[in-house]
Amino acid sequence: MANYTESIEKLIERLIKLPGIGRRSADRIIGYILDADLSEIKLLSEAISRMKENVRVCRICHNLSEEELCKICRDPRRRQDIICIVEKHSDVTAIEKAGTFDGVYHVLMGSISPLEGRGPADLKIESLLKRIKENHIKEIIIATDADTEGETTALYLTKIIKPLGVTLSRIGLGLPVGSNLEYADADTLSKSLESRRAI
Amino acid sequence: MANYTESIEKLIERLIKLPGIGRRSADRIIGYILDADLSEIKLLSEAISRMKENVRVCRICHNLSEEELCKICRDPRRRQDIICIVEKHSDVTAIEKAGTFDGVYHVLMGSISPLEGRGPADLKIESLLKRIKENHIKEIIIATDADTEGETTALYLTKIIKPLGVTLSRIGLGLPVGSNLEYADADTLSKSLESRRAI
Numbered sequence: 001m002a003n004y005t006e007s008i009e010k011l012i013e014r015l016i017k018l019p020g021i022g023r024r025s026a027d028r029i030i031g032y033i034l035d036a037d038l039s040e041i042k043l044l045s046e047a048i049s050r051m052k053e054n055v056r057v058c059r060i061c062h063n064l065s066e067e068e069l070c071k072i073c074r075d076p077r078r079r080q081d082i083i084c085i086v087e088k089h090s091d092v093t094a095i096e097k098a099g100t101f102d103g104v105y106h107v108l109m110g111s112i113s114p115l116e117g118r119g120p121a122d123l124k125i126e127s128l129l130k131r132i133k134e135n136h137i138k139e140i141i142i143a144t145d146a147d148t149e150g151e152t153t154a155l156y157l158t159k160i161i162k163p164l165g166v167t168l169s170r171i172g173l174g175l176p177v178g179s180n181l182e183y184a185d186a187d188t189l190s191k192s193l194e195s196r197r198a199i
Numbered sequence: 200m201a202n203y204t205e206s207i208e209k210l211i212e213r214l215i216k217l218p219g220i221g222r223r224s225a226d227r228i229i230g231y232i233l234d235a236d237l238s239e240i241k242l243l244s245e246a247i248s249r250m251k252e253n254v255r256v257c258r259i260c261h262n263l264s265e266e267e268l269c270k271i272c273r274d275p276r277r278r279q280d281i282i283c284i285v286e287k288h289s290d291v292t293a294i295e296k297a298g299t300f301d302g303v304y305h306v307l308m309g310s311i312s313p314l315e316g317r318g319p320a321d322l323k324i325e326s327l328l329k330r331i332k333e334n335h336i337k338e339i340i341i342a343t344d345a346d347t348e349g350e351t352t353a354l355y356l357t358k359i360i361k362p363l364g365v366t367l368s369r370i371g372l373g374l375p376v377g378s379n380l381e382y383a384d385a386d387t388l389s390k391s392l393e394s395r396r397a398i
């Protein structure tokens with residue numbers, strides 16, 4: 001684009017590195033920035049650098065935090081002896097939305113995937129084991145995804161946590177609430193039958 | 200999203216104001232920023248504020264510029280007595296890409312659209328007339344879009360520029376180069392017949 005100025009070209013180069021932003025969307029964002037008030041664009045620019053500077057991961061559970069310990073680890077009303085293990089930050093958000101879990105979390109920062117070359121050493125497992133041993137943890141819930149990587153990770157975790165003598169469970173897999181049995185896939189149905197409960 | 204920290208929420212609020220960015224894309228951009236190096240994110244944040252601070256419009260033609268006059272108006276090889284009138288900055292880019300025009304531009308910053316409440320007073324027409332009168336302009340090419348707004352604008356400009364006694368033309372409307380006649384719409388075909396040339 002011969003007509004753009006140098007500062008615009010430089011910004012476009014940066015914008016197209018962002019996920020989901022191509023040349024066309026970058027052009028539209030440039031147009032927006034050119035039209036907007038300087039003060040508003042200053043706030044956007046500051047919000048980006050401030051977010052990057054302020055946000056880190058919790059020293060204990062690796063959840064997102066702006067302080068050494070995250071809100072959940074700092075909360076005296078949460079049971080510190082029950083840990084729910086999840087793959088990523090957004091899983092914490094999802095479970096918090098459900099609002100029924102009153103323990104703390106451990107974010108693995110990924111899952112085991114031999115296909116993509118991610119093994120146990122790439123996950124936050126060492127700090128998890130240290131936590132279980134040093135903090136009188138009573139119960140562990142494995143809440144990794146229900147896909148191949150999540151199940152592989154859950155199997156691996158079961159193997160290494162079981163010998164430590166804590167109560168260990170996997171979240172229930174089965175029919176989603178509100179869904180129709182006839183549309184459920186075969187794997188979900190067999191998991192659902194396996195995890196049946198006496199009534 | 201209960202789990203995001205304050206700085207993240209603030210940034211998301213700003214991001215979703217950008218065109219084409221919804222909550223989902225904002226989430227993905229947040230993930231990218233969290234994973235990226237601090238130095239890279241600093242450069243992004245700076246590129247945004249620097250672009251907004253540096254870029255303004257050329258005092259003469261209203262094209263984008265980082266100095267008082269844009270590159271084209273400053274270029275001594277360009278003929279300063281032929282003006283091509285376009286609606287917006289990206290039109291300058293398009294014509295510069297073609298690479299055959301050696302005059303200068305005048306960016307109207309919009310088009311006349313009674314439906315959207317934009318009249319001649321909303322466009323940079325006053326400065327255009329001043330330019331024509333004061334700078335010995337010999338020729339004017341009206342290169343507004345071939346849609347209703349563009350045609351309305353071209354008609355209006357013709358009416359006010361014609362009395363000034365400069366050579367005035369409208370860019371050729373017709374079959375796009377490389378296109379098939381059988382797929383052309385009726386309006387394009389009749390324009391194409393109207394603007395036929397003797398061979």
